[in-house]
Amino acid sequence: MHAENRSPSVFLPSTASELLELRRKMPRATLWAGGTGLMSRYYPYPYPLSRDIISLCNVPELSRISRTERYLDIGAAARLDQVLTVGHHILPPLLAKALREVGPSPITGRATIGGNLCIPDLRLNLAGALSLFSVQVELRGDPSLRTQSRQISLNKLYRKEGGLALKETEVLTRIRIAFEQGDFQQFHHIGFPYRHPDEAVIFCVFVNHGESSISDFRFSLTFPSIGIFRDKEIESLVISTSLPLKSWEIQGASMVLKKTLQSYSSRILPIQHAREVQAFERSLTQLNTRSVSR
Amino acid sequence: MKIDCQLNGKPKEFYVSSDIPLLQLLTEYAHISTLHPDCGKGMCGNCIVLLDDLPVLSCLIPAFEIRGRQITTLERFQKTRDYTDIIKGFERTDSMPCSYCFSSKILLAHGIISRNVSPEPDEILQTYSIHACTCLDVSQIVKAVAQAGTYRGRRRRYARRK
Numbered sequence: 001m002h003a004e005n006r007s008p009s010v011f012l013p014s015t016a017s018e019l020l021e022l023r024r025k026m027p028r029a030t031l032w033a034g035g036t037g038l039m040s041r042y043y044p045y046p047y048p049l050s051r052d053i054i055s056l057c058n059v060p061e062l063s064r065i066s067r068t069e070r071y072l073d074i075g076a077a078a079r080l081d082q083v084l085t086v087g088h089h090i091l092p093p094l095l096a097k098a099l100r101e102v103g104p105s106p107i108t109g110r111a112t113i114g115g116n117l118c119i120p121d122l123r124l125n126l127a128g129a130l131s132l133f134s135v136q137v138e139l140r141g142d143p144s145l146r147t148q149s150r151q152i153s154l155n156k157l158y159r160k161e162g163g164l165a166l167k168e169t170e171v172l173t174r175i176r177i178a179f180e181q182g183d184f185q186q187f188h189h190i191g192f193p194y195r196h197p198d199e200a201v202i203f204c205v206f207v208n209h210g211e212s213s214i215s216d217f218r219f220s221l222t223f224p225s226i227g228i229f230r231d232k233e234i235e236s237l238v239i240s241t242s243l244p245l246k247s248w249e250i251q252g253a254s255m256v257l258k259k260t261l262q263s264y265s266s267r268i269l270p271i272q273h274a275r276e277v278q279a280f281e282r283s284l285t286q287l288n289t290r291s292v293s294r
Numbered sequence: 295m296k297i298d299c300q301l302n303g304k305p306k307e308f309y310v311s312s313d314i315p316l317l318q319l320l321t322e323y324a325h326i327s328t329l330h331p332d333c334g335k336g337m338c339g340n341c342i343v344l345l346d347d348l349p350v351l352s353c354l355i356p357a358f359e360i361r362g363r364q365i366t367t368l369e370r371f372q373k374t375r376d377y378t379d380i381i382k383g384f385e386r387t388d389s390m391p392c393s394y395c396f397s398s399k400i401l402l403a404h405g406i407i408s409r410n411v412s413p414e415p416d417e418i419l420q421t422y423s424i425h426a427c428t429c430l431d432v433s434q435i436v437k438a439v440a441q442a443g444t445y446r447g448r449r450r451r452y453a454r455r456k
Contacts, residue, residue, distance in 0.1 A: 007295045007311040010358045032356075039315060039354040040335045053313065055358070104424040105405065106342065106349050195337065 010053045016061045016173065020141045022054050027168040029054045033062075033077045033112040036103075037119045040194075062114075062173060072177045076114025081105065083113055094185035094204060095177070098129035101189060114172050117154075120163045121225065124193050128202040128222030130154050130177065131230060138174040142167050149173065158227065182206045182216075184290060186283050190275045197224035201272050203279035207287060213242045219283070221276045226265050229276075234260065238284075243291040250284045299360045302370035310357050317341045317352040319360075320367065328368040328397040332426070339425035342398035343367050349405035351424070368397040376404055379449060383442025389434035395427035403439045411447035413439065 011029070013019040022029070029052035030038065056062050062077035065086045072090060074083055080099050088096070102108055102116060102125050116126045117137075135154040142150060144167075157172070159165050166172070184207040191200030202222035208215050217238040221229040237253050238245075258277055261268060295312040298305070301324055308323050320326040320343065331353060332338035341352045344366040371377050380403045384390055391399040399422075406413050406421055415436045422435050430438075 008313050010295070010312050035356060035359070036354055039356065040337075053356075053358070057359075100420075104421045106351055106402075106421075106424055109348060110350065110354065 006051070008051050008053050010055055012055050012058045014058045016059055016140065019054065019056065019059055019062075019171065020169075023141050023171055024143065024169050026052050026054070028052075031171065032056060033115045034079065034110040035115075036107055036111040037115055037122075037194075056112075063112075070179055072179065074113055074175045074177070076117075076172045076174060077112045078114075080108040080111050080113060080116070084108070090179065092133070092180060092182060092185060092206075094132070094182070094187045094206060095126075095129050097187040098125040098204070101125060101187070113175060117157070117175070118164060118166075118172055122194070122197055123158070123202075123222050123224050123226075123228055125187075125189060125202060127154070127158070128220050128228055129187055129204050130175075131220045131222075131228050132204055132206045132218045133180060134178040136176045137172055138176070139166065139170045140173045141169045141171050143169060151176075155228075160227070162227070180206075181208070183208050184287050186286070188279055190279065193222075193224040199269060199271055200224055201275045201279070203276060203283070205280075205283045209243055209287075209291065214239055214287075219280065221261075221280075223265070223268055223272055223276075226267050229261070229264055231257070231260055244288040245284055250281060250288075253284065254281050295358065297357050297361055299362065300364040302366060303364075308357070312358040313356050315353045316343070316345075316355040316357060316360055316365070319357050320352060320365070326367050326369065330394045330397075337426065339402075340395055340398050340427065342401045342424075344371065344401055344404070347408065349401050368400060371401065371404070375449065376408075376446070379445040380404060380407070380442040382445050383440075384438045386441050387434060387437040389430050389438045392427065392429035395425060395429060398425060399427075399430070399435070403442050406439055407443040407446045411443040411450070413443055415440075 011022050013022055032053050032055040056077040059077065062075040064075045065078055065083060066073045067090065072087060080102055084096065084099050102111055113126060116124050131154065136151045137154050137157055138149050138151050140149040157165055186205045189200060189202045193200040193202055205219040207217050217235050219235065234253060234256055237256065241249055254277055257280055261273055261276065295310065297308040297310060308319060310319055310323060317329065317331055321329055329341050331341040335353060342349050343352045345355065346364050380400050402421055406418060418436050418439045419432060
């Protein structure tokens, strides 16, 4: 009877292999990094979800950040402040803004990049922003694999029906972001994605353009409790149009977006719909303004 | 679980469940009275304490994370010179926080000006966005923290010259 009330056991592995061994033995243990997500949904003692906690704080490999000429490699337990400090000059502005807007310094000083990506039922700032880049995540701990780890694209980390496509014993260990230069990048969150996921939206856009036309256009719309929306058709509608965009071109792209969003999910609220479409139109208008003022 | 830490400069031992929030440990077990949390979920910003001299939301820190670390609450902080700088800044700009959020607003100001004695208004506003209490206008907060930073910078320069 009293076993229910025992204090959860906390395990503090100091290497990645220790962590994976613990994870294999206790697949249902709660993985603990910054804890900003877990604690804010916290149920006071006795904790109903798991009797065991594996803390990632003492695994230096998971908080290491390194860079090559082409990639930025970030350990999954790296704090957001740490990523912002180290990658201040090399992070794409869109990604830097997404990191900064996770919260004020008491939050970003504790929250981790892996934590932000791995809340199963929420898609937050980083998931939306990173979906525009070529991002690989490293997963370790799958016993059926001969190799120690597998690399998948970030988009494959999320199931379409919600939740994470991770095996029971797997742990997200690294995130690899390919460097890309963009002429126009924007990140906006409207509402509070964490507090009010059903109303908030996140809009990200990444554009490359020459003197007179758009050569690359990517955008993502994130509905925190539903998923991330990207549409290649709308992107290809905008690509190769000449700058400045005509108002009918903006209206046309926006109309297609409105229709596609209606068929995307019935759970999108009208307020989210309106917010995303407006953000999309505004970004195209701002792109126009910028191209004219160049 | 046994938790050893330094609370307000004194070594303490607590026998608590490893996953209770630091906030609960401080209010129920250590009887700290300066915290006035409203939500317990990281929403109100009224439970800020210093963990190794950095402001954190104590409702988001589990007890096992504080082993071997230093926790400072307003009880101890108000006996320091750093506190004097901040309180002078708030007094000078005629903007005193209410008794509910006083502790958190002061400790947040400390967090900002320890990093940078002349913070940008944006930095101040972003840090204070964690706070739900509206007892002060944002412009008052910006002025007060900037003023506190001026006092802190002046005191540091004076100490260096000595």
